[in-house]
Amino acid sequence: MVQAEVTKMKVPFLDLRVADAVQRSDLLAAAERVFCHGRLVMGPEVGELEEQLAKRCGRKFAVGVGSGTDALFLAVKALGLDEGDEIITTSLSWVATANAIAVNGLMPVFADIGDDLNIDPVSVAGLINERTRAILPVHFTGKVCAMDRLEAIAEEHGLAIIEDACQAFDARLGKRRAGSFGMVSCFSMNPMKVFAAAGEAGMVLTDDEEVYRQLVALRYNGTVNREVCIEASLNGRQDTLQAAILLRRLSGVEQIIAKRRQIARWYDEQLAQLVEVPREEEGQFDIYYTYTIRTPRRDELKNYLEEQGVETKIQHAPLMPDQPVYADCPRAEIANARRLIGQVLCIPANEKLERADVDYVAECIKRFFKEK
Ligand SMILES: Cc1ncc(COP(=O)(O)O)c(C=O)c1O
Incomplete structure (x- = not known):
């Protein structure tokens, strides 16, 4: 069966222009x-x-x-x-x-x-x-x-x-x-x-x-x-x-945060079965500076998303204690940090995105886990 061509989009991580x-x-x-x-x-x-x-x-x-x-x-x-x-x-x-x-x-x-x-x-x-x-x-x-x-x-x-x-x-x-x-x-x-x-x-x-x-x-x-x-x-x-x-x-910051929280919910709905999505516990009100997902297949997913026109970021590797300048500083075991830094991926979630952008990113992630 011939698969339908998926139209590629470009989804930037951020867009700092003031277009309005x-x-x-x-x-x-x-x-x-x-x-x-x-x-x-x-x-x-x-x-x-x-x-x-x-x-x-x-x-x-x-x-x-x-x-x-x-x-x-x-x-x-x-x-x-x-x-x-x-x-x-x-x-x-x-x-x-x-x-x-x-x-x-x-x-x-x-x-x-x-x-x-x-x-x-x-x-x-x-x-x-x-x-x-x-x-x-x-x-x-x-x-x-x-x-x-x-x-x-x-x-x-x-x-x-x-x-x-x-x-x-x-x-x-x-x-x-x-x-x-x-x-x-x-x-x-x-x-x-x-x-x-x-x-x-x-x-x-x-x-x-x-x-x-x-x-x-x-x-x-x-x-x-x-x-x-x-x-x-x-x-x-x-x-x-x-x-x-x-x-x-x-005066506009609450609206920006509301939009980011909306985008987070759109992603949650579509991605929670495939990757670890950010979770808000009782009483937490997160502003989603980044929407950071986690998967052991992070590097493959990042490459795939890039091919599909979706810009992502890894924030912030290397871990601070692994920076050359801090090599001799005391630290805990940091086993969890070491595990998580290999899994985190920030996907576009800025307030300028439309629902169609979010759906496209989510579709690309779904396709990655289905086909790759
Ligand atoms: C957690 C954290 N601390 C400190 C800074 C430093 O802020 P600035 O870039 O304004 O110097 C940043 C900004 O990138 C940050 O994300």
């Missing part, structure tokens, strides 16, 4: 206002964005910075730890997470992950020693970690929590939002993120006034006024243009 004319002119108008007042770095829009994000996350203070990397670097630095102190983090994240610890002269210690791809609290507990000072969990893929359990561990051992919420803007666990947990929280608003600037941007949040004061000084070369530097640091200030764009986009 109304949105484009709205963003251009926001940029024009910045050009009119001329305060191009740390202008009034930065302060307004700080205020809005602090309020949204139920935090007392927010500090606008140049990127998520800046946010993490400054958050760790603001805790004022001593060289060689240890911070326990996950094995699976973008390497910026571990770098923020290491460039501050501290030791990253890598915990294993669970099947939800987030840090495993049992593994964290097993790594604590007299040098441990903090836990740095990452809400990977836009799913909040098991924060209740991590908070209990932190409290029992007197550790700070630094929250890497870079992938999880507006994600929730019960009534609590990403950005509201621990001593200090970090967001990235780079263009790939769900809440995205048109370039690099980040935000640090805290309820602690002393940490806030530190962050403000550290954000600009450790200066407390135009002249006096109290601590060596870097320039992590935020561009006003990015803040202006983020303020315009803030």
Whole structure:
């Protein structure tokens, strides 16, 4: 029997163009206002964005910075730890997470992950020693970690929590939002993120006034006024243009997340019998920064999807403890992380996709498992 030719489509992982004319002119108008007042770095829009994000996350203070990397670097630095102190983090994240610890002269210690791809609290507990000072969990893929359990561990051992919420803007666990947990929280608003600037941007949040004061000084070369530097640091200030764009986009972020959650449900329905799909437990509200499936046949599937015009990503290989720079750092057994990093595949799930795109990707995956 001759099989019907399947029409090939192109499904990009992301499309960062602003194709909608109304949105484009709205963003251009926001940029024009910045050009009119001329305060191009740390202008009034930065302060307004700080205020809005602090309020949204139920935090007392927010500090606008140049990127998520800046946010993490400054958050760790603001805790004022001593060289060689240890911070326990996950094995699976973008390497910026571990770098923020290491460039501050501290030791990253890598915990294993669970099947939800987030840090495993049992593994964290097993790594604590007299040098441990903090836990740095990452809400990977836009799913909040098991924060209740991590908070209990932190409290029992007197550790700070630094929250890497870079992938999880507006994600929730019960009534609590990403950005509201621990001593200090970090967001990235780079263009790939769900809440995205048109370039690099980040935000640090805290309820602690002393940490806030530190962050403000550290954000600009450790200066407390135009002249006096109290601590060596870097320039992590935020561009006003990015803040202006983020303020315009803030009102649309819930719609973007709703669409991503809809896409996730469309995929769930079609793929749950074939691959491991992301699962939301009771009380979790995931934002699907990525829709990450798992299969032992990941590499074959990735190649097949590429042939079919579907762009996919593996986020983030190698594991952080397997990066050459971290070869000598302490770690748990990380057996689960090692197994899962060979299986994960992020398939297109951005809010610009139509139902037809999602169905095409799902059809390609179904065809792969039927025919290959
Ligand atoms: C989990 C995580 N941490 C940190 C970062 C760093 O953020 P940025 O790219 O804004 O520097 C990212 C962004 O890629 C991230 O996904």
